[in-house]
Amino acid sequence: MAKVLVSDPIDQVGIDILSQVAQVDVKTGLPPEELVKIIPEYDAMMLRSGTRVTKEIIVAGTQLKIIGRAGVGVDNIDVPAATRQGIVVVNSPEGNTIAAAEHALAMMLSLSRHIPEANQSVKNNKWERKRFIGAEVYKKTLGVVGLGKIGSHVANVAKSMGMKLLAYDPFISKERADQLGCTLVDLDLLFAESDYITLHIPKTPETTHVINKEAFSKMKPTARLINCARGGTIDEDALAEAIAEGKIAGAALDVFEEEPLGESKLRDYENIILTPHLGASTAEAQVNVAVDVAEQIRDVLLGLPARSAVNIPGLTPDVMEKMRPYLQLAETLGNLVGQLAGGRIERLTVRLQGELASIKGQPIVVASIKGLLSQALRERVNYVNAAIEAKERGVRIIETRDASLRDYSGSLHLSAQGSLGEHSVTGALLSDGEIRITDVDGFPINVPPSNYMLFTVHRDMPGIIGKIGSLLGSFNVNIASMQVGRKIVRGDAVMALSLDDPLPEGLLTEITKVSGIRDAYTVKL
Ligand SMILES: NC(=O)c1ccc[n+]([C@@H]2O[C@H](COP(=O)([O-])OP(=O)(O)OC[C@H]3O[C@@H](n4cnc5c(N)ncnc54)[C@H](O)[C@@H]3O)[C@@H](O)[C@H]2O)c1
Numbered sequence: 001m002a003k004v005l006v007s008d009p010i011d012q013v014g015i016d017i018l019s020q021v022a023q024v025d026v027k028t029g030l031p032p033e034e035l036v037k038i039i040p041e042y043d044a045m046m047l048r049s050g051t052r053v054t055k056e057i058i059v060a061g062t063q064l065k066i067i068g069r070a071g072v073g074v075d076n077i078d079v080p081a082a083t084r085q086g087i088v089v090v091n092s093p094e095g096n097t098i099a100a101a102e103h104a105l106a107m108m109l110s111l112s113r114h115i116p117e118a119n120q121s122v123k124n125n126k127w128e129r130k131r132f133i134g135a136e137v138y139k140k141t142l143g144v145v146g147l148g149k150i151g152s153h154v155a156n157v158a159k160s161m162g163m164k165l166l167a168y169d170p171f172i173s174k175e176r177a178d179q180l181g182c183t184l185v186d187l188d189l190l191f192a193e194s195d196y197i198t199l200h201i202p203k204t205p206e207t208t209h210v211i212n213k214e215a216f217s218k219m220k221p222t223a224r225l226i227n228c229a230r231g232g233t234i235d236e237d238a239l240a241e242a243i244a245e246g247k248i249a250g251a252a253l254d255v256f257e258e259e260p261l262g263e264s265k266l267r268d269y270e271n272i273i274l275t276p277h278l279g280a281s282t283a284e285a286q287v288n289v290a291v292d293v294a295e296q297i298r299d300v301l302l303g304l305p306a307r308s309a310v311n312i313p314g315l316t317p318d319v320m321e322k323m324r325p326y327l328q329l330a331e332t333l334g335n336l337v338g339q340l341a342g343g344r345i346e347r348l349t350v351r352l353q354g355e356l357a358s359i360k361g362q363p364i365v366v367a368s369i370k371g372l373l374s375q376a377l378r379e380r381v382n383y384v385n386a387a388i389e390a391k392e393r394g395v396r397i398i399e400t401r402d403a404s405l406r407d408y409s410g411s412l413h414l415s416a417q418g419s420l421g422e423h424s425v426t427g428a429l430l431s432d433g434e435i436r437i438t439d440v441d442g443f444p445i446n447v448p449p450s451n452y453m454l455f456t457v458h459r460d461m462p463g464i465i466g467k468i469g470s471l472l473g474s475f476n477v478n479i480a481s482m483q484v485g486r487k488i489v490r491g492d493a494v495m496a497l498s499l500d501d502p503l504p505e506g507l508l509t510e511i512t513k514v515s516g517i518r519d520a521y522t523v524k525l
């Protein structure tokens, strides 16, 4: 039975789903060295933001097939290392959207009405009504940095509270911003005009310390800053300084450069509200993310695709289901051309022809690479790491598309250039989904792929087919089917044989000795 390690607290509903297919061990708060020690026995990991899944843990996780993040941000997982190892990384892109958005809105209102300090004051037996005069958000300007899922919900609610909305997001269209009632502006204008600034961006090289000393110098002294997105987007030293110098009126932070928050000046100011990364911590969100991610882990352990894999872009279960026959075709042809070319492959050209030319994205190319590398890497190559493996092995991938129809409505042509020469194959799907190999090295044939195949290049002359047949017979190899493809009579030809048995050692050499045979290749598909 598969084993899943749950290394952060997740809702029981997730454990129940995983338990349908696996032994589930919940071990939270383990130090990294302990994780490295135990991870080799696990097929899957499920976590939140509390566990840092480092390269060391991933490398030690030789059985790992999937890492599931019960939440949005995968920045605590070394995704490139997982990808390199062919491990699918999944998240729950929408399960905690509302929870995080509502936390940001709660922070904005708490800042405006001094809720945390007023609460503390009453609990200290005081009644300080004058001290806690607040500000209304109605008719104030909210600057939303990052107008994605959470930013959009915040904008929607803020609009209904009568706020004016500015937004900065270089990847969002004006139409989308208009729909949300937001005016798209540049960051400087957003800093200068906003009474409230709320961050809903991932931490990337571009967003690291996007709120810095210079940014604070552009903000209104009455501005209030909210960060329920990611630590590190705000320079915390610059924030403490800005608050101390009255450059802005307040800040509310749920996320920090280092978590848990260590020694920090941020604790010294009454007008800074701090929460311990609670954005996703609602009962509803925790059920959503647990179900979403546990189902994906269960599916992957059962050999099915994941719906939100962050490292297999575009290959959702829907796409996978629709494309399965084409992916199979691509893998088979990749495997075939790789074996025909032999040696070290330097370049793979993938030409999508006819209706295949209109398929969006690169799944067919990835499947072709997976097939090509499968001889060398066996099950270590998959849809996650195929492209990376090709790059690291120095295989240049060229993709071309040609929508003009050929003999079949859609066909795939692969050509592999290797240290031993160049070979090409073409294949297509019949209406019932059966694969046909329709061309080898430019010679037209029409054969289904089979486990054991023999291809020869020979002179088209009488007797040669009989000789090959007798030779195979004398080694007790049964021929299931045979086809010859030629371009001109008595010129060169290709013979494709499907065999019921593998070729015994030495037989290939015997075949190449037959007069008229130029080359012979055995292939196992
Ligand atoms: N505090 C929490 O507990 C909590 C909970 C959920 C999500 N989050 C975090 O909130 C953030 C937003 O989540 P989401 O689900 O809305 O993600 P999302 O991908 O839907 O939205 C992010 C938006 O940021 C924009 N963006 C990217 N780079 C940018 C840049 N340089 N400048 C401006 N905008 C940029 C993107 O275009 C996108 O629209 C993520 O970092 C996520 O990890 C935190």
Ligand SMILES: O=C(O)[C@H](O)COP(=O)(O)O
Binding pocket: 048, 049, 050, 070, 071, 072, 073, 074, 096, 277, 278, 279, 280, 281
């Ligand atoms: O990216 C996320 O989903 C949030 O930061 C939530 O993190 P958590 O799952 O640790 O609460």
